[in-house]
Amino acid sequence: MEQSSLFEIPMSEPLASRMRPRTLEEFVGQEHLIGKDKILRKMIESDHISSMIFWGPPGVGKTTLARIIAKSTQSEFITFSAVTSGIKEIKKVMEEADSNKKLGIQTIVFVDEIHRFNKAQQDAFLPFVEKGSIVLIGATTENPSFEVNNALLSRCRVFVLKELSSDAILELLKRALHDERGFGKEKITIADEHLEIIASFANGDARAALSTLDMLVINSTSSEDGTIEISKETIEECLTKKTFLYDKNGEEHYNIISALHKSMRNSDPDAAVYWLSRMLESGEDPLYIARRITRFAAEDIGLADTNALNVAVNVYQACHFIGMPECNVHLTEAVIYLSLAPKSNACDVAYQRASSDAKKMLAEPVPLVIRNAPTKLMKELHYGKGYQYAHDSIDKLTTMECLPSSLRGKVYYQPTTQGNETRFKERLEQIKRWKAIHRQQAKQSENSEKGKE
Numbered sequence: 001m002e003q004s005s006l007f008e009i010p011m012s013e014p015l016a017s018r019m020r021p022r023t024l025e026e027f028v029g030q031e032h033l034i035g036k037d038k039i040l041r042k043m044i045e046s047d048h049i050s051s052m053i054f055w056g057p058p059g060v061g062k063t064t065l066a067r068i069i070a071k072s073t074q075s076e077f078i079t080f081s082a083v084t085s086g087i088k089e090i091k092k093v094m095e096e097a098d099s100n101k102k103l104g105i106q107t108i109v110f111v112d113e114i115h116r117f118n119k120a121q122q123d124a125f126l127p128f129v130e131k132g133s134i135v136l137i138g139a140t141t142e143n144p145s146f147e148v149n150n151a152l153l154s155r156c157r158v159f160v161l162k163e164l165s166s167d168a169i170l171e172l173l174k175r176a177l178h179d180e181r182g183f184g185k186e187k188i189t190i191a192d193e194h195l196e197i198i199a200s201f202a203n204g205d206a207r208a209a210l211s212t213l214d215m216l217v218i219n220s221t222s223s224e225d226g227t228i229e230i231s232k233e234t235i236e237e238c239l240t241k242k243t244f245l246y247d248k249n250g251e252e253h254y255n256i257i258s259a260l261h262k263s264m265r266n267s268d269p270d271a272a273v274y275w276l277s278r279m280l281e282s283g284e285d286p287l288y289i290a291r292r293i294t295r296f297a298a299e300d301i302g303l304a305d306t307n308a309l310n311v312a313v314n315v316y317q318a319c320h321f322i323g324m325p326e327c328n329v330h331l332t333e334a335v336i337y338l339s340l341a342p343k344s345n346a347c348d349v350a351y352q353r354a355s356s357d358a359k360k361m362l363a364e365p366v367p368l369v370i371r372n373a374p375t376k377l378m379k380e381l382h383y384g385k386g387y388q389y390a391h392d393s394i395d396k397l398t399t400m401e402c403l404p405s406s407l408r409g410k411v412y413y414q415p416t417t418q419g420n421e422t423r424f425k426e427r428l429e430q431i432k433r434w435k436a437i438h439r440q441q442a443k444q445s446e447n448s449e450k451g452k453e
Contacts, residue, residue: 163204
């Protein structure tokens with residue numbers, strides 16, 4: 001937990017911290033929330049703050065808005081960190097907030113990266129939010145539907161913050177060059193087109209753009225009169241260096257998660273563990289990695305090893321319960337297991353084939369035989385007529401057709417001979433032989449009956 005330090009921004013701070021907007025007038029972007037007559041602006045200006053969650057990518061103003069609220073409100077303002085705040089400490093502060101409420105003092109609690117708080121930590125806030133002892137403001141880069149407890153989420157209004165436009169970031173860069181909190185006291189020259197390159201490279205992240213400008217100023221040389229000239233060569237050099245760093249929302253983020261996937265797919269546990277460690281040591285959210293691993297278990301292993309998905313889901317739960325750094329070993333266990341597991345993409349291929357048909361044939365009617373008939377009218381229209389209940393059969397199989405007539409005979413799932421999928425392949429072939437034989441017998445029987453007529 002931190003108090004008061006929320007506003008301490010000494011000149012030794014990075015440029016992005018020094019240039020953080022202090023008022024709504026200085027804030028850039030998010031017009032859909034804080035533009036004239038927009039709801040969040042009204043809430044802040046009228047000091048009628050209710051519990052809320054700010055959801056959006058990094059560098060778009062979530063923490064800044066919380067700071068602006070802190071400066072404009074008459075409430076006690078407290079910040080929490082998922083890394084340093086235990087349940088005992090949270091409850092202690094909540095009890096103090098409860099006491100303050102009785103004295104007519106409102107407490108606003110800001111929880112940055114609320115998705116990193118485990119269930120127990122989030123639950124500690126819930127009763128105090130419910131009875132109005134605190135107003136909770138959470139910030140998250142992850143979908144709150146998945147990362148915030150439903151009970152807590154239902155008591156908060158979610159505001160979605162968008163990536164900043166290049167024009168908005170360009171405005172912030174120019175402000176940093178002229179404002180005394182930035183480089184206003186320095187003589188810096190940089191072409192507008194070069195500022196536009198920085199704005200575009202930031203990919204909607206104001207913090208990344210300002211950090212890049214900071215780095216450029218540091219790495220540029222001064223002329224005799226003290227002017228710092230930022231050249232195109234310096235920009236290219238710095239941006240090239242930056243691409244080798246791990247940026248959780250930049251291109252390298254996707255390059256490295258791709259490297260992890262492809263290493264596991266190639267059954268290379270050493271490479272997989274290396275790329276995993278690159279992400280974790282650079283501050284990647286372990287839950288993001290766990291989600292991607294869970295996808296891999298179904299997409300690239302599937303029925304070849306049905307335990308792979310269990311391992312992935314269990315590791316996700318472990319990461320959620322204990323977080324970093326302890327959960328690094330759980331993720332390592334998962335990527336090694338998935339690397340060594342037999343591989344099959346038959347499930348993914350089956351879906352892609354079916355999806356292709358579904359998109360082209362969205363209006364195909366459900367066969368009458370497998371429709372429910374809960375009303376008399378539906379029965380009169382032959383809904384469910386001729387339905388065969390598989391459990392009534394000795395073999396638990398029927399000859400009933402379940403695909404639309406236009407898709408009869410289509411094959412989507414084609415099992416491989418990898419790992420456990422061999423068993424599924426054998427079973428599927430057995431089912432198809434049974435159905436072919438019994439359909440032929442049924443056809444012969446039908447023809448025989450017609451012959452008697």
